[in-house]
Amino acid sequence: xxxxxxxxxxxxxxVGEALTQVLEERxxxxxxxxxxASARSANTVMEFGGKEYRxxxxxxxxxxxxxxxxxxxxGDVSKELAPEAVKRGTIVVDNSSAFRMEPEIPLVxxxxxxxxxxxxxxxxxxxxxxxxxxxxxxxxxxxxSPMKRVVVSxxxxxxxxxxxxxxxxxxxxxxxxxxxxxxxxxxxxxxAKRNHQIAFNMVPQLDVFQDNGYTKxxxxxxxxxxxxxxxxxxxxxxxxxxVPVTLGHSESVNIEFQGEVTPQEARKAxxxxxxxxxIDDPDELLYPMPVDCAHKDEVxxxxxxxxxxxDYGLNIWVVSDNIRxxxxxxxxxxxxxxxxxxxx
Amino acid sequence: xxxxxxxxxxxxxxVGEALTQVLEERxxxxxxxxxxASARSANTVMEFGGKEYRxxxxxxxxxxxxxxxxxxxxGDVSKELAPEAVKRGTIVVDNSSAFRMEPEIPLVxxxxxxxxxxxxxxxxxxxxxxxxxxxxxxxxxxxxSPMKRVVVSxxxxxxxxxxxxxxxxxxxxxxxxxxxxxxxxxxxxxxAKRNHQIAFNMVPQLDVFQDNGYTKxxxxxxxxxxxxxxxxxxxxxxxxxxVPVTLGHSESVNIEFQGEVTPQEARKAxxxxxxxxxIDDPDELLYPMPVDCAHKDEVxxxxxxxxxxxDYGLNIWVVSDNIRxxxxxxxxxxxxxxxxxxxx
Numbered sequence: 001x002x003x004x005x006x007x008x009x010x011x012x013x014x015v016g017e018a019l020t021q022v023l024e025e026r027x028x029x030x031x032x033x034x035x036x037a038s039a040r041s042a043n044t045v046m047e048f049g050g051k052e053y054r055x056x057x058x059x060x061x062x063x064x065x066x067x068x069x070x071x072x073x074x075g076d077v078s079k080e081l082a083p084e085a086v087k088r089g090t091i092v093v094d095n096s097s098a099f100r101m102e103p104e105i106p107l108v109x110x111x112x113x114x115x116x117x118x119x120x121x122x123x124x125x126x127x128x129x130x131x132x133x134x135x136x137x138x139x140x141x142x143x144x145s146p147m148k149r150v151v152v153s154x155x156x157x158x159x160x161x162x163x164x165x166x167x168x169x170x171x172x173x174x175x176x177x178x179x180x181x182x183x184x185x186x187x188x189x190x191x192a193k194r195n196h197q198i199a200f201n202m203v204p205q206l207d208v209f210q211d212n213g214y215t216k217x218x219x220x221x222x223x224x225x226x227x228x229x230x231x232x233x234x235x236x237x238x239x240x241x242x243v244p245v246t247l248g249h250s251e252s253v254n255i256e257f258q259g260e261v262t263p264q265e266a267r268k269a270x271x272x273x274x275x276x277x278x279i280d281d282p283d284e285l286l287y288p289m290p291v292d293c294a295h296k297d298e299v300x301x302x303x304x305x306x307x308x309x310x311d312y313g314l315n316i317w318v319v320s321d322n323i324r325x326x327x328x329x330x331x332x333x334x335x336x337x338x339x340x341x342x343x344x
Numbered sequence: 345x346x347x348x349x350x351x352x353x354x355x356x357x358x359v360g361e362a363l364t365q366v367l368e369e370r371x372x373x374x375x376x377x378x379x380x381a382s383a384r385s386a387n388t389v390m391e392f393g394g395k396e397y398r399x400x401x402x403x404x405x406x407x408x409x410x411x412x413x414x415x416x417x418x419g420d421v422s423k424e425l426a427p428e429a430v431k432r433g434t435i436v437v438d439n440s441s442a443f444r445m446e447p448e449i450p451l452v453x454x455x456x457x458x459x460x461x462x463x464x465x466x467x468x469x470x471x472x473x474x475x476x477x478x479x480x481x482x483x484x485x486x487x488x489s490p491m492k493r494v495v496v497s498x499x500x501x502x503x504x505x506x507x508x509x510x511x512x513x514x515x516x517x518x519x520x521x522x523x524x525x526x527x528x529x530x531x532x533x534x535x536a537k538r539n540h541q542i543a544f545n546m547v548p549q550l551d552v553f554q555d556n557g558y559t560k561x562x563x564x565x566x567x568x569x570x571x572x573x574x575x576x577x578x579x580x581x582x583x584x585x586x587v588p589v590t591l592g593h594s595e596s597v598n599i600e601f602q603g604e605v606t607p608q609e610a611r612k613a614x615x616x617x618x619x620x621x622x623i624d625d626p627d628e629l630l631y632p633m634p635v636d637c638a639h640k641d642e643v644x645x646x647x648x649x650x651x652x653x654x655d656y657g658l659n660i661w662v663v664s665d666n667i668r669x670x671x672x673x674x675x676x677x678x679x680x681x682x683x684x685x686x687x688x
Contacts, residue, residue, distance in 0.1 A: 149653055153497035153596035155546050155585065169544075173517045194629040200513075201635045202499050202587065202594045204647050204661045209626035213607065213649030235653035239596040239661065241499065243546065244588050250546045252497035252583040252596075263557065282553035285538040291545045303548050305557030309493055309579035317548045317583065 003031035004344075007066045007090070009058050009081065010073030011035035011046065014163055015095060018328035019070050020048040022297070028332060029339070036062055037073070060084035067344065068335050071095055072327065086122035091344055093124050093331045097216075100125040100224060107227050110333040111275045112139045116228075117338050124334050129326025130154050130217065130240065130249055131224040136299040136325075137253065137318045140273035141266055142229065145259040145312065149235040152221060155243045155250035156206060157290060158198060160322050161186055165198070166246050172199035173244070187242055203242040215240060248290030249322040257312040263304045266314055270301050275325070280304050288319035296321055297329045347375035348688075351410045351434070353402050353425065354417030355379035355390065358507055359439060362672035363414050364392040366641070372676060373683070380406055381417070404428035411688065412679050415439055416671065430466035435688055437468050437675045441560075444469040444568060451571050454677040455619045456483045460572075461682050468678050473670025474498050474561065474584065474593055475568040480643040480669075481597065481662045482573065484617040485610055489603040489656065493579040496565060499587045499594035500550060501634060502542060504666050505530055509542070510590050516543035517588070531586055547586040559584060592634030593666040601656040607648045610658055614645050619669070624648050632663035640665055641673045 006023065010016045016037075023030060035046065036058035044055050056062055058077065063069060063085040071078045072095040082092045082099070099105045106116040107125045112135050117124055127135070134152060141147070158165040165186035175182035176199055184195040188205040196203045206217035214222075221238040225231075243250075271278045279288045280302040288300035299320045307313030320326060338344050350367065354360045360381075367374060379390065380402035388399050400406055402421065407413060407429040415422045416439040426436045426443070443449045450460040451469045456479050461468055471479070478496060485491070502509040509530040519526035520543055528539040532549040540547050550561035558566075565582040569575075587594075615622045623632045624646040632644035643664045651657030664670060682688050 151495045151598045155499065155587070170521055174521055177514055177518055188629060192629060196633060197635055200589050201633055202589060203633060204631050205629060213626060237598065237651045237653040237659060239647065239659055241596065243499070245544050245546060252585065254495045254581065282557060285532060285536060285549060287548050289540060289545055289547060291541055303583065307581045309581040315581060315583055
């Protein structure tokens with residue numbers, strides 16, 4: 001079996017760390033693994049899975065001889081270096097939003113649109129975390145009856161804002177318990193005009209606001225879902241909220257269909273779909289919760305029930321680890337998909 | 345000005361405490377204030393607003409001479425004692441769900457359906473916390489154009505499950521920060537077949553499950569909204585979620601209208617409606633959040649924007665203190681409304 005030279009760009013971040021773990025867990029066929037990060041982190045040594053790696057500076061020359069590069073260092077790094085990597089024959093799976101909406105760039109969730117990797121030009125975009133778990137849950141339902149409209153409200157963990165945001169949640173929680181002052185620097189995002197408390201609070205803003213009153217995160221859910229599912233006209237709206245959870249995003253999803261979809265049919269279709277685990281047992285008070293879904297690769301679906309406010313509707317509750325399936329795992333599945341299809 | 349003999353039933357709970365505070369803040373015309381609770385708490389002394397009150401046992405005779413009784417001691421106590429109080433000429437404002445859906449019992453949010461107190465038979469029900477803030481926000485919008493359909497997802501604080509649940513959230517948070525074991529007794533509710541972690545987690549269950557897969561909390565939002573707004577056919581669906589916030593419920597509300605309602609028109613109508621404060625300034629990263637709305641009596645609305653997935657739709661974000669406007673304040677406003685209308 002062929003083995004590949006792999007690079008991780010943004011190795012020191014949460015997604016970088018998860019990429020390393022998931023590559024190992026899935027026995028990705030690695031010849032050489034290269035850890036790239038900013039010049040600031042270069043030459044530091046990190047341990048992953050019992051092995052030590054010296055971080056190298058992410059610069060164009062670093063991609064010579066690299067077969068697959070997983071980018072997760074923000075849009076600016078991707079815009080600068082992904083084209084350089086592609087120029088050197090590297091297949092880039094980019095976790096930033098830099099190229100996602102470019103028509104010629106595939107935006108792929110392997111359970112949903114694996115065919116879209118075909119004809120790739122060296123760069124495949126990995127969707128936004130909140131989009132990935134949504135489309136995985138929607139796809140088997142849409143196959144039962146075409147969707148007419150989707151309304152999503154999210155409950156997104158602070159890990160989506162990085163390690164420092166997780167630390168800030170814990171620090172603020174401790175300070176509030178102790179009745180002490182605390183710092184607010186990470187939510188809604190680092191360097192924001194105004195930062196908000198996240199511990200014991202809800203912040204209805206992720207990413208920056210657009211002119212239409214939606215946040216960029218909300219527009220990502222809308223636009224990326226349409227692109228991945230191949231439904232550019234899909235009627236979908238979203239509200240995204242940052243919540244005081246360390247890991248795992250939750251979504252309350254309301255779906256209107258063109259025809260009848262019973263909760264029983266939905267449950268069966270979801271159970272039979274790859275990458276989904278259904279937890280839906282009201283008698284036992286069982287449903288997906290972030291603490292149970294953290295560190296797992298699947299999308300978890302529960303609270304499946306008929307929406308009586310439309311002719312054919314369902315409400316569902318969708319939870320997934322935003323760092324794993326929402327980023328690292330999906331990126332690696334894209335690379336696996338390319339290998340399987342002989343497209344590298 | 346006439347003064348009234350007032351009793352609080354469930355004086356030792358969070359709502360009981362808030363009732364005492366709000367009665368004082370609003371200068372409710374009190375002659376005598378009687379604190380009633382279970383036999384277990386009787387004869388203990390509690391201090392409210394610098395005054396000491398001896399708790400008396402809530403039993404039928406305690407209502408002799410009482411003009412207004414605010415009940416907040418659970419459905420069983422209301423079922424047993426509210427009729428006894430009414431029999432003795434007391435006007436009962438009941439915060440439990442015991443009588444809310446009985447057709448002849450008014451279910452009132454004074455900003456929305458003050459007229460429904462007319463013809464009361466001695467007992468007026470106070471709606472569920474998550475319903476109250478919802479209908480206050482919906483009413484001015486429905487006046488602009490009749491609503492076709494509402495989809496609600498909630499983010500509800502643990503104070504709705506009582507003092508012990510607030511303590512449990514803080515205890516669990518501390519234990520998780522310290523890497524220690526912790527107890528789970530209060531969520532989804534005390535005595536549940538299975539209890540869940542609430543710290544750094546999301547629990548998509550409030551109250552018990554019904555046969556249709558909805559929780560009782562979700563059905564309360566649906567049925568109570570229809571009753572209060574006088575729209576028994578209103579198409580509305582809901583998903584309710586317990587979140588690790590101590591005080592203040594948030595709601596992501598999607599509304600489809602029969603005709604055009606611009607965000608500007610909506611904002612103006614909300615700003616002009618009694619009991620609503622609009623916080624909606626994306627440029628300044630300002631929107632309602634539970635930590636800012638706690639200990640206040642208003643309903644706060646923000647994130648007002650067009651829903652492009654329907655012809656005429658809006659998304660809004662609604663936050664309110666569930667113990668104040670969601671329970672104590674609204675109960676007292678009902679009594680004030682009865683006094684104003686000369687119905688006592």
